[in-house]
Amino acid sequence: MKRKPILERVGDFMEGRGFYIVLTLCVAAIGISGYYLFSSLQTGGEETAVSAPTQVVVAVSPTVEAVKPTVTASPTPSATPTPTPSEAPSAAPSATPAPAQTPAEETTAPAQAADFFIWPLRGQVVADWSLEVLAYDETMGDWRTHSGIDISAPVGTEVMAVANGTVASVEQDDLMGTTVTIAHADGVESIYANLAAVPTVEAGDQVQVGDIIGATGTTAAAESARAPHLHLEMRKDGESVDPLSYLPEQS
Numbered sequence: 228m229k230r231k232p233i234l235e236r237v238g239d240f241m242e243g244r245g246f247y248i249v250l251t252l253c254v255a256a257i258g259i260s261g262y263y264l265f266s267s268l269q270t271g272g273e274e275t276a277v278s279a280p281t282q283v284v285v286a287v288s289p290t291v292e293a294v295k296p297t298v299t300a301s302p303t304p305s306a307t308p309t310p311t312p313s314e315a316p317s318a319a320p321s322a323t324p325a326p327a328q329t330p331a332e333e334t335t336a337p338a339q340a341a342d343f344f345i346w347p348l349r350g351q352v353v354a355d356w357s358l359e360v361l362a363y364d365e366t367m368g369d370w371r372t373h374s375g376i377d378i379s380a381p382v383g384t385e386v387m388a389v390a391n392g393t394v395a396s397v398e399q400d401d402l403m404g405t406t407v408t409i410a411h412a413d414g415v416e417s418i419y420a421n422l423a424a425v426p427t428v429e430a431g432d433q434v435q436v437g438d439i440i441g442a443t444g445t446t447a448a449a450e451s452a453r454a455p456h457l458h459l460e461m462r463k464d465g466e467s468v469d470p471l472s473y474l475p476e477q478s
Contacts, residue, residue: 344389344473345436347419347459348443350378354453356469366452374467375418375460382423382455384443387436389417389459389474394432394440403458404446409434415473418460421447 354362354377361370392411400406403420407428410416419440426441428434443457450458461470 343391343436344475345387346378346474346477347386347389347417348378348380348384348457349477350380350384350456352471353377353379353456356467356471358467364449366448366450375420375458376470377450377453377456377458379454379456380443382443382445384457385439386419386422386441386443386457388434388438388440390415390436392417392434394428394430394434396430397426397428399446402447402449404448405441405444407440409440414464416462417470418462420458420460421445421450421456 354373356376357373359372362373363369364371364373388409390409390411392409395408395410395416396406398406398408400420405422405424405426406418406420407422407426408416408418421444422441423444424446428438428440434440443455445451445455447458450456459470461468461473
């Protein structure tokens with residue numbers, strides 16, 4: 228048996244009970260769609276009504292409160308410090324230094340040199356200084372050392388200080404007679420013996436080179452056999468030295 232085309236079969240179905248079935252399905256679909264549409268509209272309205280106050284509270288109040296501390300708490304930049312006069316650099320030193328002050332003691336004339344010596348009188352040396360070689364003593368009649376030099380001069384001849392110094396002592400020696408001792412610089416001493424009984428200086432006197440300290444005499448008993456003379460000794464730090472090593476050469 229020959230089957231009808233598909234379109235004819237659909238048409239026969241729609242003419243019979245199929246029409247009512249389709250109609251029922253359409254109405255059900257429309258009802259379901261309307262229900263879901265109404266439900267969605269109701270739900271959206273509620274969400275809008277609830278969310279609006281929430282947005283206002285969060286967006287307005289907290290935001291304004293948060294901005295205020297930010298504005299007031301911004302630090303004010305410190306002012307640039309202005310240098311005080313004390314911080315200003317000192318003036319540059321002068322390129323030419325001031326001349327140094329010369330000490331007053333350097334401008335004064337130097338004192339008389341300690342090694343400036345003169346002869347105590349003019350005369351011939353009749354007995355030399357001798358501590359290592361024995362010399363014959365006419366007065367004592369024996370060989371002995373001689374701790375000075377004897378300079379011949381008539382009795383009463385003035386005797387001068389050989390250098391600047393201080394009179395250390397004036398003595399009457401049993402063997403060498405009237406004796407004057409003068410202390411000079413650098414531990415040097417000059418001793419004048421066989422002077423006249425009364426010299427012209429006393430212990431403690433300050434003398435300058437060439438000052439008169441006495442005159443030649445005959446008071447030295449140990450050298451009385453010799454012609455009138457001055458017995459001159461020199462010492463350095465207490466040790467006897469040759470007077471000729473200090474005295475200048477005679478012209």
